[in-house]
Amino acid sequence: MENPGRQTAVHALVDELATGCERPFSDARAMPPGVYTSADFLSLEEHAIFAKEWQCVGRASALRTPGDYLTASIAAQPIVVVRDEKMELRAMSNVCLHRMSVLLEGRGNIRRIICPYHAWNYGLDGALKGAPLMDQQAGFCKESYKLPTIRCEEWQGWIYVTLDQNAAPVRQQLAQLSELVDAYGMTNYVETFYEEHVWDTNWKILAENFMESYHLPMLHRATVGPHSRLEEMECPPGYPAFNYHWITKEASLPIGNAHPENSRLTGHWRKTTALLAIYPTHLVTLTPGYFWYLVLQPQGVGKVHIRFGGGLAPEFISDPEANAHMVTLKTLLDEVNAEDKRGVEAVFRGVHAPLAKPGHLSHLERPNYDFARYLASKLAAR
Known part of the structure; x- marks a missing residue:
């Protein structure tokens, strides 16, 4: 970004993002299109975020x-x-x-x-x-x-x-998240599959897609959409290092709720799914019976490398039907991923449009608002 004109443009884009983030959540809007399309903006992210964060x-x-x-x-x-x-x-x-x-x-x-x-x-x-x-x-x-x-x-x-020798320990940065999810016992969940993919979209579009479940009934209407009720979703304010939201429901898959032998979770927690977005690029769906995750790495503005994995809670690993449960889950996740891929690649095409402009966020997109404010805080401190 040695070109002064390009530096001015990217700094103006950061200022536009920061100004938008000053709005109260009740009047919040999506991020400006340029944050997804500017190579100079990505270079700034590499320097101010990826080279410094856990x-x-x-x-x-x-x-x-x-x-x-x-x-x-x-x-x-x-x-x-x-x-x-x-x-x-x-x-x-x-x-x-x-x-x-x-x-x-x-x-x-x-x-x-x-x-x-x-x-x-x-x-x-x-x-x-x-x-x-x-x-x-x-x-x-x-x-x-x-x-x-x-x-x-x-x-x-x-x-x-x-790469930052001065970064606070990760366990310290995520202490509040540990308090929120400790009862799940995520440490002991067993990874049973792992893949890598590259999609044609900006890394932030995919991250934002994970952060909100507002899109589930429509984009995933052929898979999980019919089982997703917007009134079941809770989106509390996030924290400096992460955001999260909850979905409490009777799962369509047996492994979506707690196994009968699971004594860690009680009450509504036995059927509550936590969706965790740990900044900048670690995205986890944590249910009482299984988990799956994405880890993102930008490969230029328009491509994102994805580490995709998941597995079962220990009680389901020990269950005689573990293999059948995992095959069912993986089949569903592959179908859901295909739907998400179409969705996020369509958004990436759309943000390039001359008439594209950010609209108001839903109350179920609170995590997106928090993510934008995280980005603005890191980039404004460049």
């Missing part, structure tokens, strides 16, 4: 044994999270210290981190263990090479990472 990269249970790893990116920084020999989670730069190749891709299990370019290889602690023929260079000292460490913490069974 971000989820997956479930800790996905890394069960020494050498299990997953990869991700924070802003422009490739990272790897590995379960080391001491069974600790360790996050490091996923870039070789030789000629700067990315080291690992995807997920898997390794004994050493081996660079695919020149075979420099690192232990699970990031220390350089081998470098072919480098002993012939007098200036080379293997012991001086170690992959930079990245902050990594676990919360409720999730792995979070950040």
